[in-house]
Amino acid sequence: MSESETHEPEAKTAPIDELPAAVVQGRRPMIAGNWKMNAGGTDGCDLALAIARIAADHDETEVVVAPPYTAIAAVANELYNKKSDVAVAAQNVFYEESGAFTGEVSPSMLRIAGATWAIIGHSERRQLFGETDENVLKKVVAANAGGLKCIVCVGETLDQREAGQTLQVIERQVSAFAAELAKSGGDGVVAYEPVWAIGTGKVASPEDAQEIHAAIRGMLALVDGEFAEQTRILYGGSVKANNAEGLLSQKDIDGALVGGAALEADGFGKIIAMAAKLVRQGKPQ
Numbered sequence: 001m002s003e004s005e006t007h008e009p010e011a012k013t014a015p016i017d018e019l020p021a022a023v024v025q026g027r028r029p030m031i032a033g034n035w036k037m038n039a040g041g042t043d044g045c046d047l048a049l050a051i052a053r054i055a056a057d058h059d060e061t062e063v064v065v066a067p068p069y070t071a072i073a074a075v076a077n078e079l080y081n082k083k084s085d086v087a088v089a090a091q092n093v094f095y096e097e098s099g100a101f102t103g104e105v106s107p108s109m110l111r112i113a114g115a116t117w118a119i120i121g122h123s124e125r126r127q128l129f130g131e132t133d134e135n136v137l138k139k140v141v142a143a144n145a146g147g148l149k150c151i152v153c154v155g156e157t158l159d160q161r162e163a164g165q166t167l168q169v170i171e172r173q174v175s176a177f178a179a180e181l182a183k184s185g186g187d188g189v190v191a192y193e194p195v196w197a198i199g200t201g202k203v204a205s206p207e208d209a210q211e212i213h214a215a216i217r218g219m220l221a222l223v224d225g226e227f228a229e230q231t232r233i234l235y236g237g238s239v240k241a242n243n244a245e246g247l248l249s250q251k252d253i254d255g256a257l258v259g260g261a262a263l264e265a266d267g268f269g270k271i272i273a274m275a276a277k278l279v280r281q282g283k284p285q
């Protein structure tokens, strides 16, 4: 048979939206709470337990809390004692394993404390603490080596958006770590957080956010198509209970990274419940 005569067997699978939910191999939504520099003591344990009580009724959603370093061990311990599935993330991680790095914390230390995730490259770290794409890559490498799953943040500033550079900036940020993130298979998470939407009450419209999320998935697909399909892309920036539905219903928005609204269990719980409801309504999991 000449090369022009060879052909792939015809696909016999049904389109994904015709399959019963149980057999859909999709992306489980994640709602992650970034507490920033808040709730770093026993108040963090109380908050985590209140969130765990709500999360227990919404298995469809993967829930992650990111307390300050000082509360990671206590929060992880409380969640463990309550047999909660809520996972703990660090808000940052250093890329060396040990040594003379005053004030830094390594992936294995975070694992010992009970964290299973690390937020990497948050815009506050990039803007206030000078983190670069190169640092972000080193941290993803270290997290992979140390057994921590990554939530890597990207997003444009208002100036960059107004200058029409949004996709260019995000492309630069994503291409710095995408190949490394792919090494953890579909376990890594990307968070799109437009800087102008963080803590401002100005949320991206669901349509605008969807467009950027789809573009990010396309950037991940340049590394590997399956990795891109499996990777959850969260939206972050002024997500609240009252705007979560529009965002989370978008095809490529697989969850949210929540700041201010994650500090109050009831409001955060409503976002968790909304993500679960959308799965029950047929958004592929």
Ligand code: 13P
Pocket (backbone or CB within 6 Å): 034, 122, 193, 197, 198, 199, 200, 201, 236, 237, 238, 239, 257, 258, 259, 260, 261
């Ligand atoms: P806000 O939800 O307070 O806007 O913060 C978003 C954020 O930075 C999460 O990482």
